Amino acid sequence: xxxxxxxxRQLNSDEPGSMVSYEVDGVxxxxxxxxxxxxxxxxxxxxxxxxIAFDHDCREGICGMCALVINGVPxxxxxxxxxxxxxxxxxxxxxxxxxxxxxxxxxxVIRDLVVDRRSLDRVIQAGGFVSVNTGSAPDANALPxxxxxxxxxxxxxxxxxxxxxxxxxxxxSASLFVAAKVAQFAALxxxxxxxxxxxxxxxxxxxxxGFGGCTNHYECEAVCPKGIPVSFIxxxxxxxxxxxxxxxxxxxxxxxxxxxx
Amino acid sequence: MSIxxxxxxxxxxxxxxxNYRVDMKLISPTNKRKLRVIVVGSGLAxxxxxxxxxxxxxxxxxxxxxxSPRRAHSVAAQGGINAAKNYQNDGDSVRRLFYDxxxxxxxxxREANVYxxxxxxxSIIDQCVAQGVPFARDYxxxxxxxxxxxxxxSRTFYARGQTGQQLLLGCxxxxxRQIGLGKVQMHSxxxxxxxxxxxxxxxxxxxxxxxxxxxxxxxxxxxxLATGGYGNVxxxxxxAMGCNVTATYRAYKRGAYFANPCFTQIHPTCIPVAGEHQSxxxxxSESLRNDGRIWVPVxxxxxxxxxxxxxxxxxxxxxxxxxxxxxxxxxxxxSRAAKExxxxxxxxxxxxxxxxxxxxxxxxxxxxxxxxxxxxxLFEMYEKITGENPYQRPMRIYPASHYxxxxxxxxxxxxxxxxxxxxxxxxxxxxxxxxRLGASALMQGLADGYFIIGDTLGNYLGSAELxxxxxxxxxxxxxxxxxxxxIKRLLEVNGRRSVDSFHRELGNIMWEYCGMSRNAQGxxxxxxxxxxxREQFWREVRVPGTNESFNVALENAGRVADFLEFAQxxxxxALSRDESCGAHFRxxxxxxxxEAERNDEAFSYVSAWQFTGVGxxxxxxxxxxxxxxxxxxxxxxK
Numbered sequence: 001x002x003x004x005x006x007x008x009r010q011l012n013s014d015e016p017g018s019m020v021s022y023e024v025d026g027v028x029x030x031x032x033x034x035x036x037x038x039x040x041x042x043x044x045x046x047x048x049x050x051x052i053a054f055d056h057d058c059r060e061g062i063c064g065m066c067a068l069v070i071n072g073v074p075x076x077x078x079x080x081x082x083x084x085x086x087x088x089x090x091x092x093x094x095x096x097x098x099x100x101x102x103x104x105x106x107x108x109v110i111r112d113l114v115v116d117r118r119s120l121d122r123v124i125q126a127g128g129f130v131s132v133n134t135g136s137a138p139d140a141n142a143l144p145x146x147x148x149x150x151x152x153x154x155x156x157x158x159x160x161x162x163x164x165x166x167x168x169x170x171x172x173s174a175s176l177f178v179a180a181k182v183a184q185f186a187a188l189x190x191x192x193x194x195x196x197x198x199x200x201x202x203x204x205x206x207x208x209x210g211f212g213g214c215t216n217h218y219e220c221e222a223v224c225p226k227g228i229p230v231s232f233i234x235x236x237x238x239x240x241x242x243x244x245x246x247x248x249x250x251x252x253x254x255x256x257x258x259x260x261x
Numbered sequence: 262m263s264i265x266x267x268x269x270x271x272x273x274x275x276x277x278x279x280n281y282r283v284d285m286k287l288i289s290p291t292n293k294r295k296l297r298v299i300v301v302g303s304g305l306a307x308x309x310x311x312x313x314x315x316x317x318x319x320x321x322x323x324x325x326x327x328x329s330p331r332r333a334h335s336v337a338a339q340g341g342i343n344a345a346k347n348y349q350n351d352g353d354s355v356r357r358l359f360y361d362x363x364x365x366x367x368x369x370x371r372e373a374n375v376y377x378x379x380x381x382x383x384s385i386i387d388q389c390v391a392q393g394v395p396f397a398r399d400y401x402x403x404x405x406x407x408x409x410x411x412x413x414x415s416r417t418f419y420a421r422g423q424t425g426q427q428l429l430l431g432c433x434x435x436x437x438r439q440i441g442l443g444k445v446q447m448h449s450x451x452x453x454x455x456x457x458x459x460x461x462x463x464x465x466x467x468x469x470x471x472x473x474x475x476x477x478x479x480x481x482x483x484x485x486l487a488t489g490g491y492g493n494v495x496x497x498x499x500x501a502m503g504c505n506v507t508a509t510y511r512a513y514k515r516g517a518y519f520a521n522p523c524f525t526q527i528h529p530t531c532i533p534v535a536g537e538h539q540s541x542x543x544x545x546s547e548s549l550r551n552d553g554r555i556w557v558p559v560x561x562x563x564x565x566x567x568x569x570x571x572x573x574x575x576x577x578x579x580x581x582x583x584x585x586x587x588x589x590x591x592x593x594x595x596s597r598a599a600k601e602x603x604x605x606x607x608x609x610x611x612x613x614x615x616x617x618x619x620x621x622x623x624x625x626x627x628x629x630x631x632x633x634x635x636x637x638x639l640f641e642m643y644e645k646i647t648g649e650n651p652y653q654r655p656m657r658i659y660p661a662s663h664y665x666x667x668x669x670x671x672x673x674x675x676x677x678x679x680x681x682x683x684x685x686x687x688x689x690x691x692x693x694x695x696x697r698l699g700a701s702a703l704m705q706g707l708a709d710g711y712f713i714i715g716d717t718l719g720n721y722l723g724s725a726e727l728x729x730x731x732x733x734x735x736x737x738x739x740x741x742x743x744x745x746x747x748i749k750r751l752l753e754v755n756g757r758r759s760v761d762s763f764h765r766e767l768g769n770i771m772w773e774y775c776g777m778s779r780n781a782q783g784x785x786x787x788x789x790x791x792x793x794x795r796e797q798f799w800r801e802v803r804v805p806g807t808n809e810s811f812n813v814a815l816e817n818a819g820r821v822a823d824f825l826e827f828a829q830x831x832x833x834x835a836l837s838r839d840e841s842c843g844a845h846f847r848x849x850x851x852x853x854x855x856e857a858e859r860n861d862e863a864f865s866y867v868s869a870w871q872f873t874g875v876g877x878x879x880x881x882x883x884x885x886x887x888x889x890x891x892x893x894x895x896x897x898x899k
Contacts, residue, residue, distance in 0.1 A: 010789070011810075012810065022284055028535075028538060028763070029648070030535035030536055030538075030647075030648070031538050032361070032540070032646075034540070035538050035540050038538070038540055038761070039538060041759075042759045042761060043761070045759040045760075045803055045814060046757060046758070046759060048518055048803065049648065049805060050805045050806045050812070050814070051805070051813055053811055053813050055328060056502060057327060057332055057334070057501040057502055057503050058332075058334060058337045058501040058502075059501070059502060059540065059640075060337055060541075060543050060544075060545075061642070062336050062337050062338065062423065062426055063330060063334070063336050063501060064329075064331070064336075065328065065332050066325060077536070081401075081645060085642070085645050085646070087645065087646065087648065089648050096427040097751040105586060107866065110472055111472075111810070111811040114811065116328070116330055117329065118328070118329065120329070120448065121329050121330075121331075121437065121440075121447075121449075124433070124437045125437045125438070125441035126441060127441075128434065128437065129392070129393075129434030129435065129437055129438050130393045130434065131389045131438060132388075132391050132392055132435075134309075134312070134313040134316055134388060134435070134711045134712070134715070135384070135388070135711075135712070136391070137384075137387040137388045137390065137391035138387065138391070139387055140346070140386045140387045140389075140390040140391075140396075140763055141346075141348060141403050141404055143390075144402030144403055145402050146397060146398075147398045147399065147400050147402065149394050150396070150397070150402075151395075153318075153393070153395040154395040154421065154427075157394075157395050157420075157427060157430060158423065158426075160426075161329065161331055161332075166826065167873065184393065184395070185393050188393050189300045190390070190391060190392070190393045191393055203642055206850075227448045232461055239541050242889060254304050261644075
């Protein structure tokens, strides 16, 4: 198979970027999309040009590192599939394919197709966890959790933090990402003590990082490679509202409290 | 050669760890605040260590090469994590988990470490549940277990096929909390390129920032490496693309001993190579072997489709050779059996390197619905990658490099022979011997990070005499200069071949001569071929761009350059271990039926290698292994 790839090239965050066309020949239908980029890069290097920078690591759809907008859709045309699991048999021989980075104010471009997603990490650092120190846990079966609750928590926890939801949203909102984390712990008894603070702190962190708000476009759900449903955003909104209506004591608890010895 | 002391505490094995802990030096909270620890790597071992050390009060700097600590390759572990909870009342115990692990490792692991691992396993599950890790549960709300990887009890805790991801997110949460509190400084997209040793003690590292190319010096009171394994020395493996040997190998070049590098695990159930372009191999969970039957055609060079081959012309070779365990025989044994039938020309698929994993019997017996319930996501993944529907035709699988049991040598404290250098998780050699059992890697990474390093590192820091050292010390300048020189050298070759083409060629050499089965002649040949390839690399490689930019070709070139040196060490080790044990199969040492023949008289030791120069034979040191709590036995799965 043969393809024309139109790829976003940008030297660094200060320089302007542009789309550059490349012809790639000798592609087999068994190749993954990233392997086509590998092939193109190998040709570029041999010609003495710098390869196209793109994020990737596990190549089995779980690390969340790959982040390509392919033909205008984050992770490309296959539903519930990361770019690394997308294979060329899903394309037509001779097709022109555009490849762009995630685009959002909170994800500045580092180079070519690589963006800086540390804003998502900072959102989690604001409270996306259960505060429990190593060694202080009771026996794991001391607290039965209904299978339904555990399954719901799992469904939310399946998020791989790739940021496709942000890239697809016209508002560049990280609501689905935040909602998934909030919903995971809201479903579990371990998450209850910090439940309301968590909703407030994560949403505030999301705002601080420059992500937009949710206006129900559902684009996030459509591109989520793990199929995380937008219904979690409703859960998030409920917890957020409840927390906002609570007394100031609840609201003003700082992101985390550490006792000084 | 010297004899290494594993510093295993005295007393009965059941109380070694608890008694040892009582005698450890403690550090007051005010003094802990003044101590700085570097943790390299943010997988299960690194993230759990960084979080736990920060909770204890140390100042921690944590480094990862990915854009976020949540992406470390622990995330891809599918199957589960073992613990001796005995929640299923099926006769499990700490002692049994200990025994299974030592036996599974073919009696080449340090007994006391394995016992401690089994002992700690239960606390890990408690910790993870408290963090909100959504393990599978039964309808009564209690934790569910399954049997896994050759075990006769159900002790594996799991979260669908994404256990590694869920455990890593637990660690990542704990780590994120400490980052938010300002107790951990997280450095992502930063790669360690050298270890700094001052007066015999590990006191810092040199790093390169992968975005800006900035080379930086970091000083600390101790260094913890949790940088994973070196399976990518085979080029194609189930590891992530970024997994590399650089951190541990460069520590080795600074004097740390590398132990048992030849113990590399080949996993039997991966999707076969589809062509020359292949960049990595994908694992299909071992759990598929519970319901799938493995076979190849009886006749070599068979051209008919699987469905057209009558029952009588199929060879269910695992069931035939190992009637007791059948399709569930351990990883090393199943892998070798698959290679054997493919070597006979009976392999399936375009390239003849594959065997069928057939669900038609299970589909007839249980119906499509229940097979989909068990393996639906795996079937979908298989179809995505191969374009074939495994409900209609058998899957094709083939072994691939998956995990490496070898790693930097550490004593019972998880400290290497360089004082202050601690090594955790897959990066060390300590617990799995010559073969790792399924669902044991996650257990070890978390045991090391959550429950061991906090104690043993405190004991070290509480008793070590640590001089004031900062980044202006000559040792830092020296290490930085050597890093800069290495980068300059890579950029100046200016040849015509890509880095990947060398990596691929190295992988072919390693897979051919040092893969699933090995012999002396082949290993010697590999050592020469690697040396030639390395020379060629330094003549012909092309690394475009500069150091002062986001330069993926340069990053990769440094890692492949290290693999090109490390691969020889691996072959030297495989050559010197003139016995078959676990995953290390020497063709010269097999029973008439083709099973591995161990030699306990001569090889009941750990080989720990000392660097002597690139291309020159390393010096071997030995740590003798004694088995006082288990009887040495021949592994039999017939």
